[in-house]
Amino acid sequence: MKKTLIIFLFITLLINLTACNSAKPSFFDDENFEMLIRKKLGKPTEEILEEDFLKITQLYLDNKNINSIKGIELFKNLEVLDLSNNNVADISFLRNLNKLDRLKLHGNNITDYSPLNNLNKLIILVIDKKNRAISEEIGGYQFSDSALEEAIKTSINIPHSQKLTFDDLKMVEKIDIQYSSIANLDGIQYLTNLKYLSLEYSDITELNHIGELKNLEYLDLGESKFTNIMPLQNLKNLTELRLYINNISDISAISTLKKLKLLVLSYTNVSDLKPLANLTALETLTLVGTEVTDINCLKDLRKLKYLDLDGTLITDFSGLSTLTSLKELSLNKTAVKDLSFLTSLTNLEALYLEDTNVEDIAILSQLPKLKRLSLTRKNISNLKVLKGLKNITELELNGDSNFNDFKYLLGLK
Helix, strand or coil: CHHHHHHHHHHHHHHHHHHHHHCCCCCCCCHHHHHHHHHHHCCCCCCCCHHHHCCCCEEECCCCCCCCCCCHHHCCCCCEEECCCCCCCCCHHHCCCCCCCEEECCCCCCCCCHHHCCCCCCCEEEEEECCEEEEEECCCECCCCHHHHHHHHHHCCCCCCCCECHHHHHHCCEEEEECCCCCCCCCHHHCCCCCEEEEECCCCCCCCCHHHCCCCCEEECCCCCCCCCHHHHHCCCCCEEECCCCCCCCCHHHHHCCCCCEEECCCCCCCCCHHHCCCCCCCEEECCCCCCCCCHHHCCCCCCCEEECCCCCCCCCHHHHHCCCCCEEECCCCCCCCCHHHHHCCCCCEEEECCCCCCCCHHHHHCCCCCEEEEECCCCCCCHHHHHCCCCCEEEEECCCCCCCHHHHHHCC
């Protein structure tokens, strides 16, 4: 019996020792901090290896209720760190992160900043002083993307050999470049007074930091390479947005942009327009070549003046009848056939109906302001209604010109 008990105790001890030796190492003191790092690494439960930390160059951890940053010292390649508005007191773990060039620490409980003394690459440091955040510019700013940096220098007439300061960046209000090799927008968030940004035909794959440009009013990112536009949701002052020829389908981020007056989504994969339902300031909407099938959610956009639905998959156009401010409507290459929805659109000045299934155009006589009209003959045989359109100045008739009532065109302006 005694021998059995001794054996049992030995086995139990061995199991416990084995369990202790096989336990996963913990790099952190703060569970919340660990959870955020695991999310960043994509390892919610798996073992974290030290080499995983080397993959991260930027961490944005503001307002995350962090008490301890033990473990941050393993991020040897960290360049950007935002720890603002947490409960951190001890920053000694930062002392050897020699690649840091941007660091935000305001809104914490820090009293000793000496661990930062050896961080020689710091360009910008935001800390607390007498209960308010101060930003200290330590040197000139260098953008990760040299093409973006050159574009900024050009916009404010800074010599290419000269370093950009943060005061320089505040001067930038407009950047307009086409066919550039810009691929990385890191640092663009420091252009705090930027109002106009056009980077058509670029190599941009991510829109990181662009959502921090609170003063931006005009944005053109046509024909680029990004797929996610969620960073745009904070651009509350945006009035014009062009995202044509991009591989995007989810436009939910746009739903918050209540000041938008112009939106171009042509040749994208967009099919769901519900995020646009409350953009009541919208005046121009272009959806050429999209996968849209339902436009009923646009019915409350009463300020809409210009609408282009060329090449879409829509079959029911009745939802347009409430858009009484429309001045220009383009339905080329669509399945439209019944034009009865036009009766309420008495402000319409231009109507484009090329390559459609329209047969009866009698309804056009109820559009007294119509000036420009484009039709494809196809099944239309009677143009008598055109005689009553006294304001028509431009008429385009494509296809077979064998119209029985061609004589009615002679009375047009």
